[in-house]
Amino acid sequence: MSAKTVVYHIARNRGELEQAFSLVYKEYACKGYISRHYKSRLRLSFFNALPSTSTFVAKQGNRVVATVTLIPDSPLGIPMDKIYKERLDGLRKKKRRVAEVSQLAIDSKLFPKNWFSMFNFSKLMFIFRLFKLVLDHALYVDKLTDLCIAVNPRHQYLYKFLGFEMLGGLKYYGSVNKAPAIAKRLDLETVEERAKARRGLYKVFFSKRTDNSLFEGKFKLSASDIKYFFVNKSDIFNKATKNQLKYISISYQDKGVGKLIEGLR
Amino acid sequence: MNSKESRIAKKKILVVDDEPEVCSLLCDFLNMRGFEVGVAYNGQEALDRVAKAKPDLITLDVIMPVMDGFELLRYLKSRNDYSGIPVIMLTAKKAPKDLDRGISLKADFYLPKPFTFDNLMDFINLVLV
Numbered sequence: 001m002s003a004k005t006v007v008y009h010i011a012r013n014r015g016e017l018e019q020a021f022s023l024v025y026k027e028y029a030c031k032g033y034i035s036r037h038y039k040s041r042l043r044l045s046f047f048n049a050l051p052s053t054s055t056f057v058a059k060q061g062n063r064v065v066a067t068v069t070l071i072p073d074s075p076l077g078i079p080m081d082k083i084y085k086e087r088l089d090g091l092r093k094k095k096r097r098v099a100e101v102s103q104l105a106i107d108s109k110l111f112p113k114n115w116f117s118m119f120n121f122s123k124l125m126f127i128f129r130l131f132k133l134v135l136d137h138a139l140y141v142d143k144l145t146d147l148c149i150a151v152n153p154r155h156q157y158l159y160k161f162l163g164f165e166m167l168g169g170l171k172y173y174g175s176v177n178k179a180p181a182i183a184k185r186l187d188l189e190t191v192e193e194r195a196k197a198r199r200g201l202y203k204v205f206f207s208k209r210t211d212n213s214l215f216e217g218k219f220k221l222s223a224s225d226i227k228y229f230f231v232n233k234s235d236i237f238n239k240a241t242k243n244q245l246k247y248i249s250i251s252y253q254d255k256g257v258g259k260l261i262e263g264l265r
Numbered sequence: 266m267n268s269k270e271s272r273i274a275k276k277k278i279l280v281v282d283d284e285p286e287v288c289s290l291l292c293d294f295l296n297m298r299g300f301e302v303g304v305a306y307n308g309q310e311a312l313d314r315v316a317k318a319k320p321d322l323i324t325l326d327v328i329m330p331v332m333d334g335f336e337l338l339r340y341l342k343s344r345n346d347y348s349g350i351p352v353i354m355l356t357a358k359k360a361p362k363d364l365d366r367g368i369s370l371k372a373d374f375y376l377p378k379p380f381t382f383d384n385l386m387d388f389i390n391l392v393l394v
Binding site: 118119120121122125154157160161197198199200201203204 | 342348349351359361364365368369371373374375376377384387388391392
């Protein structure tokens, strides 16, 4: 794959978001992380409905070939609270501003199957470019102090290389078909200093800030988009608690969202 | 010589590997790309060479006599005057625990053998250019 043909930016329309959710579904289903019987063939969660959540895409032409989502903490928490709440609460007590890196998926057709990301330059740089967006958005747009992630232990080396430290030990994560997971955390206040130990890594992540234009035009869900993704294409809002729906309702200025949620109660 | 090659020309790379064939192949390849290349066949010899002429980058095997690659890496990264030298591990040891050790010891990159020269060159360019 030629990396030059790929563009990376924040998701800017419903089509990109839908492709991203579809890619996550397809790749997670291939790996056995989710059952294949999702009616919509989209993998998304309640947290994707929050306006503070940002989804990033890598595109080849009109096709989304990779995606990752950044979910800043809110009164509803973050997805990995399900199994690591105690650890995350430890960070919250220290007034850390936390977010979860979630829904990372790369089209498996993009690189040969036997290319382990740590060992192959093209694949590693591809992943780094996606992470660079997440890192700079977390640092300069969301102004966070910690990125957290629940990962399958076999992927832990890449995160360790990026500077993530252990946050929580091995557990089995119901959200991904009880696949094994460990929690990792990246301290954003020290990451640049620590990255100086590796010149190549430092160059990729800290020699230049991401151009702001790549974060511009973030797609804002309208009431109709919310209905499409969370009512028509999934049963996420039907399964949501009153508190969750209430929080969604007050998070949007769009009165249509409030009306949509009223109608569900 | 293209612009990238001119920027890396005369950068010094120390190849550390106990297999003469690997050293020879790497030397030829790196010489052709304009690098000044030195060779050491074990960790101790590498230390002597680093002390004499600080290289801009080291490619480092793990399994070697006298002082292995991990020991050398640990030593280099513990020394203020050497810790800034980028180290690319080139090793047959590709088990997760070995990769984990290389990362913990702050190897810049960790590549298993067999490797392709193009892939190695991409990593070298990132670090040196």
